[in-house]
């Protein structure tokens with residue numbers, strides 16, 4: 579797993595047992611982290627990036643990461659900013675004070691969603707059991723992030739490494755998403 | 770299933786990520802209190818509903834969340850053009866002729 583890419587933020591939750599652990603595929607719950615939803619216009623991006631400690635990506639579906647920081651493009655005026663759980667208030671305050679006078683919206687959505695880490699040579703196969711996206715490296719290179727639909731639940735998919743993905747869903751949908759992932763993966767055990 | 774191009778994400782995605790918002794380029798009356806009831810009804814409900822090449826609003830609701838516009842042939846379901854919200858309506862007749870519709 580590429581810790582550098584995810585800023586070391588997306589790590590398995592040591593307190594949770596693996597949802598699935600096969601040689602070709604694992605599904606692990608990720609440890610909690612600070613998630614901020616940030617919306618602003620172009621003129622505010624420089625100041626926001628300086629305050630956050632990482633430039634906000636402007637290319638569609640791209641992400642930037644550095645030590646303990648990640649910024650994910652969600653839309654032309656919307657980003658998800660990730661940081662360690664205990665830095666939430668500091669990051670929030672830094673951005674707010676840097677942007678006083680700039681129209682923007684910064685909202686703590688840390689507890690809105692949960693993340694599972696899907697990893698292994700069968701990871702793409704597994705995601706494609708519920709997502710209509712071409713996950714080849716040409717079409718969906720490492721670092722690509724997108725919202726989409728997994729079966730009937732909205733999810734966010736972020737490619738952390740060639741064979742490792744973070745799959746984030748709203749907390750109330752996570753049992754549905756992880757349950758279907760595990761159930762589909764059982765086919766591999768049977769094979 | 771339709772494949773739809775989002776001009777903001779710059780990718781084609783499955784129809785399930787999108788929501789159709791009906792006919793595009795319907796301008797809300799700039800001064801509603803001076804608009805007659807008949808004109809208001811027109812604005813709210815009357816749509817051209819044509820058989821052929823048609824401009825409509827779409828929202829990439831399970832993606833970037835943005836509204837954009839698309840030109841679609843309602844007979845064949847072929848999309849002829851995708852463009853960002855706020856951009857002018859393309860010449861539908863020219864697009865239709867180009868596509869041999």
Ligand SMILES: [Zn+2]
Nearest residue numbers: 775778829833
């Ligand atoms: Zn989009």
